[in-house]
Amino acid sequence: MPESEPPILYTAPQQDKEGSETLEGSHLAKDSNVSSHPHEFPEGGLAAWTTTFGAFLIQVCGFGYTTSFGVYQDFYTQHYLTNETSSAISWIGSLNTFLVTAVGLMSGSLYDRGYFYHLVIAGSLLQSFCLFMLSLSKPNQYYQIFLAQGVGLGVASGLVYVPSIAVVSHYFRRRRTLAMTFVASGSSLGAVIHPIMLNNLLNGRLGFGNGVRASAGFVSVLLLIACLCMRTRLDPPMTPTNYIVAAKKCIRDVPFIFMIAGGFFFQAGFYYPLFFIQLDSIKHGLSVTFSFYSLVILNVSNCVARVTSGFIAASTGVPNLIIAATMSGGLVILGMIGLSSLASVIVLGVVYGYCAGLYIAMMAPLAAILTPDLSELGARMGISFFLSGFGSLIGAPISGALLTSNYTWWVPAVFSGIVSVTGSMMYMIMRFIFVRRQIKDKA
Numbered sequence: 001m002p003e004s005e006p007p008i009l010y011t012a013p014q015q016d017k018e019g020s021e022t023l024e025g026s027h028l029a030k031d032s033n034v035s036s037h038p039h040e041f042p043e044g045g046l047a048a049w050t051t052t053f054g055a056f057l058i059q060v061c062g063f064g065y066t067t068s069f070g071v072y073q074d075f076y077t078q079h080y081l082t083n084e085t086s087s088a089i090s091w092i093g094s095l096n097t098f099l100v101t102a103v104g105l106m107s108g109s110l111y112d113r114g115y116f117y118h119l120v121i122a123g124s125l126l127q128s129f130c131l132f133m134l135s136l137s138k139p140n141q142y143y144q145i146f147l148a149q150g151v152g153l154g155v156a157s158g159l160v161y162v163p164s165i166a167v168v169s170h171y172f173r174r175r176r177t178l179a180m181t182f183v184a185s186g187s188s189l190g191a192v193i194h195p196i197m198l199n200n201l202l203n204g205r206l207g208f209g210n211g212v213r214a215s216a217g218f219v220s221v222l223l224l225i226a227c228l229c230m231r232t233r234l235d236p237p238m239t240p241t242n243y244i245v246a247a248k249k250c251i252r253d254v255p256f257i258f259m260i261a262g263g264f265f266f267q268a269g270f271y272y273p274l275f276f277i278q279l280d281s282i283k284h285g286l287s288v289t290f291s292f293y294s295l296v297i298l299n300v301s302n303c304v305a306r307v308t309s310g311f312i313a314a315s316t317g318v319p320n321l322i323i324a325a326t327m328s329g330g331l332v333i334l335g336m337i338g339l340s341s342l343a344s345v346i347v348l349g350v351v352y353g354y355c356a357g358l359y360i361a362m363m364a365p366l367a368a369i370l371t372p373d374l375s376e377l378g379a380r381m382g383i384s385f386f387l388s389g390f391g392s393l394i395g396a397p398i399s400g401a402l403l404t405s406n407y408t409w410w411v412p413a414v415f416s417g418i419v420s421v422t423g424s425m426m427y428m429i430m431r432f433i434f435v436r437r438q439i440k441d442k443a
Contacts, residue, residue, distance in 0.1 A: 041173040047231055048171035052179050054229030056186040058120075058164035061127065061219045061226070062157040064190015066100065067274055069093035070295045071198040072149070074279040080208060083140045086276075087400030092146055093275055096154040098393035101385045103158025108382050109243070111163040114236035123159030124223040130156055131216035135209050164226070170233040181307065188303030188357075192296050195278075199292040246379035255437070256370050256384070258430035263363065263388025266326050266423030268395035269333055269416030270359075273298065273352050275396050276403070276412070280336070281345050283407050294345050298353040305357025313362065318369055319431040322362040326427055329355035330420030336413040370434065395419070 042048050069092070076089045107119050130152030137144040165183060172179045197218070201211030250256050277298060281291035313321050332352040339348060367381045399412035 042171050042233075043173070043175050045171070047233070048179075050229040051171060051231055052168050052183060054226040055164040055168050055183045057222045057226035057229070058160050059183060059186030060190035060193070061222050062161055062164075062190075063100065063187035065194050065219065066093075066096055066153070066157060067187065067191040067299065068194035068198060068295070069096065070275050070278045071195050071202070071292075073275045074282065074291075075202050075208070076145070077279055078282075080139050081142055081145070084142050085400060085405065086279075086403045087397045088142065090275055090396040090400035092150040094271065094393050094396040095146075095150040096157070097271065098389050099151070099154025100158045100161055101389040103155050104162045105243070105382045105386050107159050108162040108166070111166055112236055112241070116163050116167060116232050119159050119163045120227055120230060123156050124227055126159065127153060127156035128216060128220040128223060131219060132213060135212035135216060139208075164230065167230055167232055181310075184306055184361075185303060188299060188306060191299035191302065195292070195295045195299070203292075241376055241379040243379050243383065246376045247383055249373075249376070250380060250383055253370070255430045255434040256380070258426050258433065259366060259370055260384050260387050262326070262423045262426030262430060263384065264391040264423070265419050265426060266330070266359070267388055267391035268398070269330065269418075269420035269423070270356065271392055271396045272333060272399045272412060272416035273336065273348070273356075276399065277336075277339075277345070277349060280339055280409060283409075284340050286342055286345065290342060290345075294349055297346060298349040298356075301350045301353030302357035302360075305354040306361045309358050309361035312358070313365070318362050318365045319427070319434070321358060322366055323424055323427045323431065325355045325358035325362065326424035327421060329359060330417050330422075330424055333413060333420055334417030336417075337410045339409070370430075391419075391423075 073086075073089055073093060076084070076092075077086055081089055107123075110119055130148050133152065134145065134148040137148060165180070168179050168183060194215070198211070198215060201214055202208055204211070206214060250260075274295070277294050278291050281294045282288060309321070316324070329352060332348060332355060336348055338344060363385070364381060367384055371380050395416065399416055402412040402415055403409065404411075
């Protein structure tokens with residue numbers, strides 16, 4: 001993401017190096033085998049960069065495709081699932097998104113036990129199979145699309161997401177942030193490529209069936225290249241992190257609980273612009289051609305935010321930046337009430353995309369800051385992203401239900417904006433308690 005897409009981009013420079021460089025689902029037990037021997041990390045070379053490139057392609061096909069669901073939301077609502085409500089259609093995308101983090105708990109644990117190739121190959125085959133099955137779905141057959149796209153693609157992306165990210169840590173330590181920045185940009189690039197491709201395929205001469213098959217073929221080729229590129233280098237750890245022990249500690253960690261609450265509330269509103277901005281633009285009478293690129297504008301801004309987030313966080317600090325990003329993002333969602341012109345779509349898309357990118361980039365470093373025992377960082381990230389991911393599961397369907405068949409746009413915008421701002425307030429409380437604890441510990 002994302003995240004929401006699970007965050008993987010930036011590691012804050014002021015954090016402990018070992019903690020800041022650990023990513024979702026990859027447990028420090030794996031890195032601890034070699035952390036005392038930094039000379040063993042190649043920090044580059046053909047195998048390292050081909051593996052990194054393979055992980056990049058996984059992100060293009062995984063979350064890059066998931067965050068392009070706004071195209072399907074528009075197409076299903078207007079043409080393919082006309083008998084279904086916007087809420088029911090939103091469940092397809094929201095379940096897909098949620099399963100990436102939910103299945104990530106399992107795939108991260110299996111990865112730590114040495115099943116990298118099994119997960120990546122199985123996940124890639126399942127993703128390709130589900131996309132081709134999606135192309136066979138018939139109009140107004142909701143269950144077919146729900147199973148193929150909502151369940152199947154979600155499970156497939158969850159199987160490959162964590163292992164593809166974690167394997168990069170086999171080759172880099174000092175340059176790991178650079179490698180992970182490159183990998184993370186794959187999801188943003190995918191979120192730009194897929195909407196352009198899908199809009200032109202689904203609404204062009206090919207139509208839904210052939211258009212989705214063409215998209216599936218493109219994704220399958222990229223996944224095949226990714227599988228051929230990625231290679232493991234280190235043996236699995238002898239004692240993987242115990243999730244149950246880590247979960248018991250999380251329950252007693254008040255700032256960590258507020259971080260999870262903040263993620264839950266913010267993510268309940270997070271996907272409203274991603275899923276509905278294209279449909280919103282079209283229903284407000286804007287050019288269909290321009291509306292097709294509204295999601296692209298948002299995702300390009302999102303990509304820029306991820307790249308620049310590290311420089312900003314170095315000055316502001318991670319907690320301050322995530323508070324600013326979530327508060328600004330919530331206010332921009334409220335501002336979608338005023339979406340009515342080409343200029344408003346551009347401004348809202350650019351500003352929200354940037355805020356969303358900062359939020360996604362800061363979630364992993366924030367979890368690292370709040371983790372006192374860095375050997376549990378991978379487990380804590382998995383637990384926190386899983387629990388906060390329930391917000392993304394229910395948020396978009398609720399917004400779709402509030403939208404109704406009359407397209408009352410201000411109601412879901414108010415709901416999504418308010419819950420997003422509530423999430424920002426949870427982060428403020430988290431920061432207050434965490435700072436007080438730090439001052440108390442120093443005293």
